[in-house]
Amino acid sequence: MIIIKDLxxxxxxxxxxxxxSLDIQQGQSLVIIGGSGSGKSVLVKCxxxxxxxxxxxxxxxxxxxxxxxxxxxxxxNSRIGMLFQHSALFDSLPIWQNVAFRAxxxxxxxxxxxxxxxxxxxxxxxxxxxxxxxxxxxxxxGSAKRVGLARAIAPDANGTPPDxxxxxxxxxxxxxxxxxxxxxxxxxxVENLHATTITITHDMRSVRTIADKAALLxxxxxxxxxxxxxxxxxxxxxxxxxxxxxxxxxxxxxEVVE
Amino acid sequence: xxxxxxxxxAFLNFAAQIGRLFIFTxxxxxxxxxxxxxxxLIGKQIIHIGYYSLPVVALTSFFTGGALAIxxxxxxxxxxxxxxxxxxxxxxxxxxxxxxxAGLMVAGRxxxxxxxxxxxxxxxxxxxxxxxxxxxxxKYLVVPRLIAATxxxxxxxxxxxxxxxxxxxxxxxxxxxxxxxxxxxxTTDFLDFDDISSGLIKATAFxxxxxxxxxxxxxxxxxxxxxxxxxxxxxxxxxSILILATNYIMTSLLFSS
Ligand SMILES: Nc1ncnc2c1ncn2[C@@H]1O[C@H](COP(=O)(O)OP(=O)(O)OP(=O)(O)O)[C@@H](O)[C@H]1O
Ligand SMILES: [Mg+2]
Numbered sequence: 001m002i003i004i005k006d007l008x009x010x011x012x013x014x015x016x017x018x019x020x021s022l023d024i025q026q027g028q029s030l031v032i033i034g035g036s037g038s039g040k041s042v043l044v045k046c047x048x049x050x051x052x053x054x055x056x057x058x059x060x061x062x063x064x065x066x067x068x069x070x071x072x073x074x075x076x077n078s079r080i081g082m083l084f085q086h087s088a089l090f091d092s093l094p095i096w097q098n099v100a101f102r103a104x105x106x107x108x109x110x111x112x113x114x115x116x117x118x119x120x121x122x123x124x125x126x127x128x129x130x131x132x133x134x135x136x137x138x139x140x141x142g143s144a145k146r147v148g149l150a151r152a153i154a155p156d157a158n159g160t161p162p163d164x165x166x167x168x169x170x171x172x173x174x175x176x177x178x179x180x181x182x183x184x185x186x187x188x189x190v191e192n193l194h195a196t197t198i199t200i201t202h203d204m205r206s207v208r209t210i211a212d213k214a215a216l217l218x219x220x221x222x223x224x225x226x227x228x229x230x231x232x233x234x235x236x237x238x239x240x241x242x243x244x245x246x247x248x249x250x251x252x253x254x255e256v257v258e
Numbered sequence: 259x260x261x262x263x264x265x266x267x268a269f270l271n272f273a274a275q276i277g278r279l280f281i282f283t284x285x286x287x288x289x290x291x292x293x294x295x296x297x298x299l300i301g302k303q304i305i306h307i308g309y310y311s312l313p314v315v316a317l318t319s320f321f322t323g324g325a326l327a328i329x330x331x332x333x334x335x336x337x338x339x340x341x342x343x344x345x346x347x348x349x350x351x352x353x354x355x356x357x358x359x360a361g362l363m364v365a366g367r368x369x370x371x372x373x374x375x376x377x378x379x380x381x382x383x384x385x386x387x388x389x390x391x392x393x394x395x396x397k398y399l400v401v402p403r404l405i406a407a408t409x410x411x412x413x414x415x416x417x418x419x420x421x422x423x424x425x426x427x428x429x430x431x432x433x434x435x436x437x438x439x440x441x442x443x444x445t446t447d448f449l450d451f452d453d454i455s456s457g458l459i460k461a462t463a464f465x466x467x468x469x470x471x472x473x474x475x476x477x478x479x480x481x482x483x484x485x486x487x488x489x490x491x492x493x494x495x496x497x498s499i500l501i502l503a504t505n506y507i508m509t510s511l512l513f514s515s
Contacts (some may be wrong), residue, residue, distance in 0.1 A: 084383050084387060086383060
């Protein structure tokens with residue numbers, strides 16, 4: 001379970017997060033939506049400990065993560081699988097070493113076992129196993145995204161997959177068919193692995209497929225959060241912000257130009 | 259007023275930079291002694307940093323040894339020049355020119371490469387990705403480079419010594435018609451173990467500086483391709499200056515006692 005309370009993050013004088021509060025139950029799938037530059041990526045980086053929040057609290061399974069010791073952080077990180085917005089594949093390593101990176105941290109793991117893990121997860125994200133020995137710079141953007149996804153969900157050498165998954169725009173840059181496959185895969189991770197998932201997306205179809213719960217981030221604050229069912233009740237009058245965002249309208253209370 | 263504030267700001271920036279470098283160095287050293295140590299990566303870096311630098315270092319030092327022999331021959335007293343050329347080339351190369359030139363060449367090659375690689379990894383979030391995959395980037399990226407450079411540099415300097423002396427030998431025997439056996443005899447007569455070892459000790463420090471400056475500047479880089487470019491330049495410039503300054507300090511310490 002992840003609980004975020006009154007999280008603030010400033011870069012110099014630029015306040016990006018201004019009091020974000022969220023909670024995600026074990027095994028729940030939260031989708032964060034919000035316009036470009038609203039601070040979605042910064043929020044998940046704070047959860048991962050990659051950015052230090054200015055103030056606030058983040059607890060994961062009742063462990064406070066802000067100011068946590070290196071070992072506590074390490075222990076939590078070993079349970080988290082992260083897909084970065086721009087994939088962030090290791091470009092000096094071939095695809096199979098990228099995908100099986102977590103497992104390869106155990107030196108006793110044999111190369112054939114590692115390649116097997118990599119092949120299995122490439123297939124899961126809809127890629128050919130012939131890519132195993134390719135390098136990241138040979139991939140298209142969409143394929144790189146899927147390799148990043150495979151790396152995020154791949155298990156360690158004991159076969160334990162991460163039980164917290166964070167996906168930063170997993171389907172951006174993919175065609176409609178692939179988007180469906182990836183959405184299904186995320187649903188499957190939530191159901192089969194009972195993983196707690198945070199997904200950032202711009203795609204309202206994805207929200208409907210994968211979300212148990214959704215939150216709208218606007219100008220550094222959560223201006224709406226609710227269950228998936230609540231989304232269908234949203235109208236221009238009950239929640240103009242959400243209505244505008246969901247329907248992609250250029251006019252409304254959300255100002256696109258800051 | 260404006261002048262005072264800008265001087266003050268520059269000074270504060272400098273102090274902050276030194277502080278950050280100090281903290282980075284302490285983190286890196288602490289990471290060196292904490293398991294796990296990535297032996298395979300250290301080996302790979304030794305190949306990259308040490309082995310691939312051999313040609314550059316060899317060429318530089320060969321030509322410098324040759325030029326040194328010419329200078330001493332024409333600049334000095336031509337009487338008894340055989341022993342003078344041999345001894346000054348040997349001492350000059352082993353004590354100063356071998357390690358310093360090897361250090362500067364490797365700084366240009368390796369500091370830049372390390373800063374560019376780590377800088378790119380930083381701006382493309384690969385360093386963040388390492389952290390999320392439970393791998394300490396200090397241990398995975400910085401420590402292997404530091405250890406590999408610190409091991410490789412004295413070996414490179416030793417090669418530079420041998421090849422530099424050979425450069426002098428080739429010029430002396432081919433251009434000036436010196437007796438080869440006598441030249442070698444004079445070289446070995448004049449060289450002490452201390453001359454070579456002092457140079458190699460200095461080279462070890464240079465190796466650490468080269469990797470540290472590359473890693474520090476790359477690791478801290480921000481702001482896209484331009485930031486990586488800046489990191490690369492800073493790495494080479496700071497490594498070169500630090501090598502020359504450290505050389506002066508270590509020379510005065512090693513030779514005053
Ligand atoms: N390292 C940083 N230093 C300074 N400012 C930053 C940094 N990272 C993010 N920001 C600022 O934080 C704001 C939010 O960025 P963020 O990447 O979280 O947006 P986002 O919601 O993920 O947008 P998108 O949907 O386009 O990915 C931006 O205005 C950006 O300028
Ligand atoms: Mg983003």
